[in-house]
Amino acid sequence: MRITQGTFSFLPDLTDAQIRAQVDYALRQGWAPSVEFTDDPHPRNTYWEMWGLPMFEVQDAAAVLYEINACRKAYPDRYIRVNAFDATRGFESVRLSFLVNRPPREPRFELIRTEGPGRSVRYSLRTVRENEGAPE
Amino acid sequence: MNTASNPPAVAPSTPSVDLQAMLAETHVSDVIEQLDNDLIGLAPVKQRVREIAAFLLVAKARAQVGIESEQPSMHMCFTGNPGTGKTTVAVRMADILQRLGWVRRNTVVTVTRDDLVGQYIGHTAPKTREVLKRAMGGVLFIDEAYYLYRPENERDYGQESIEILLQAMEANRNDLVVILAGYKDRMETFFRANAGIHSRIAHHIEFSDFSAEELLQIAELMAERMHYRFDAESLETMRNYIERRIHQPNFANARSIRNALDRARLRQANRLFARAMKGARASVEELTLIASEDLLSSRVFQMKEADSGSG
Numbered sequence: 288m289r290i291t292q293g294t295f296s297f298l299p300d301l302t303d304a305q306i307r308a309q310v311d312y313a314l315r316q317g318w319a320p321s322v323e324f325t326d327d328p329h330p331r332n333t334y335w336e337m338w339g340l341p342m343f344e345v346q347d348a349a350a351v352l353y354e355i356n357a358c359r360k361a362y363p364d365r366y367i368r369v370n371a372f373d374a375t376r377g378f379e380s381v382r383l384s385f386l387v388n389r390p391p392r393e394p395r396f397e398l399i400r401t402e403g404p405g406r407s408v409r410y411s412l413r414t415v416r417e418n419e420g421a422p423e
Numbered sequence: 424m425n426t427a428s429n430p431p432a433v434a435p436s437t438p439s440v441d442l443q444a445m446l447a448e449t450h451v452s453d454v455i456e457q458l459d460n461d462l463i464g465l466a467p468v469k470q471r472v473r474e475i476a477a478f479l480l481v482a483k484a485r486a487q488v489g490i491e492s493e494q495p496s497m498h499m500c501f502t503g504n505p506g507t508g509k510t511t512v513a514v515r516m517a518d519i520l521q522r523l524g525w526v527r528r529n530t531v532v533t534v535t536r537d538d539l540v541g542q543y544i545g546h547t548a549p550k551t552r553e554v555l556k557r558a559m560g561g562v563l564f565i566d567e568a569y570y571l572y573r574p575e576n577e578r579d580y581g582q583e584s585i586e587i588l589l590q591a592m593e594a595n596r597n598d599l600v601v602i603l604a605g606y607k608d609r610m611e612t613f614f615r616a617n618a619g620i621h622s623r624i625a626h627h628i629e630f631s632d633f634s635a636e637e638l639l640q641i642a643e644l645m646a647e648r649m650h651y652r653f654d655a656e657s658l659e660t661m662r663n664y665i666e667r668r669i670h671q672p673n674f675a676n677a678r679s680i681r682n683a684l685d686r687a688r689l690r691q692a693n694r695l696f697a698r699a700m701k702g703a704r705a706s707v708e709e710l711t712l713i714a715s716e717d718l719l720s721s722r723v724f725q726m727k728e729a730d731s732g733s734g
Binding site for chain 1: 527528530549553555556557559560561595597598599
């Protein structure tokens with residue numbers, strides 16, 4: 288299943304030139320870019336692993352692309368995203384976040400129903416990877 | 424009247440480029456002119472900068488008409504004694520490279536060994552990479568580059584840093600221009616031990632020492648920028664000072680002159696202050712004048728007498 292998460296996720300995957308232009312925009316706004324990766328794209332999984340520290344001092348998108356490519360090389364089968372953090376008072380949060388890499392075969396999500404007290408039903412999602420082979 | 428010198432008319436099918444228009448568009452001649460006016464002496468350096476600018480412009484023109492050519496390497500090495508203007512020229516070089524579209528920013532990140540080499544195993548590579556990333560898109564200026572290599576300690580982490588630098592100079596040559604700087608003899612030792620780095624640097628530029636006359640002009644220019652001036656007497660004293668200072672140890676060309684001027688400003692302030700305590704007012708002329716006595720009380724003039732007494 289194609290994961291749609293973050294900015295631009297309903298568009299075709301960004302090319303490197305497009306990624307560079309987006310990062311350039313973020314840098315012009317004074318935001319600090321960072322690269323993160325994960326193997327679990329569950330929407331509630333906000334804690335992706337950091338690829339190095341956020342790049343507070345970088346002034347050119349080439350440096351961020353260099354890190355993205357290093358991360359792609361190390362983890363070609365993970366999701367990789369670029370975040371741009373705005374430190375301005377009042378925002379102090381991520382202003383832009385988009386995927387730059389997907390695994391060749393993306394996982395699916397499974398809906399789990401749990402019976403609660405008084406016949407109430409609670410729903411949750413579970414990431415199902417290909418090799419787990421859930422019944423079709 | 425120019426028709427005689429005009430090239431023969433080209434066939435309409437051959438594309439041509441208007442180099443002059445390109446030159447005007449990039450404003451690169453402004454930077455070169457500024458370089459000529461602001462910096463005294465350094466004729467070979469200016470010549471070299473002009474050559475590089477012309478080369479980049481032609482390369483750009485060639486690309487415009489579709490002539491394929493390999494991206495030339497723009498890494499440079501500046502050798503020369505302290506205070507001969509290496510850093511100043513590096514900043515101008517960044518400006519020129521940016522105007523010609525070679526680098527995207529006119530920023531210069533200045534680093535020394537401390538910024539590149541780590542303290543323990545595994546510390547150097549991330550540290551060097553961090554610096555490279557910070558400099559990308561602009562110019563990385565490595566001052567006293569020969570300190571990177573310490574032959575007396577074979578386990579020195581400098582070597583690791585050099586390897587990463589080399590890799591980046593080769594792989595990221597579109598994103599980064601590296602300028603190494605240092606004293607001539609030590610840089611030669613450095614290059615002898617690191618042949619790879621020598622061959623990856625296309626432009627070796629040598630900065631020669633300034634003559635006494637050039638230093639005097641520099642002193643005048645510096646004073647003018649700080650809104651001070653010399654009169655005929657103090658200019659003569661300055662000339663005298665420079666001639667003595669050149670032969671003393673630790674002479675650092677223009678930097679020594681700047682320090683001398685800074686000390687003269689202190690003494691001038693002190694002199695005016697002492698007079699003010701006696702109730703005198705200071706005119707604009709007095710406030711801007713560096714008098715002969717401000718320079719004469721320098722250590723340099725006293726040392727000379729001590730030297731001649733002992734020698």
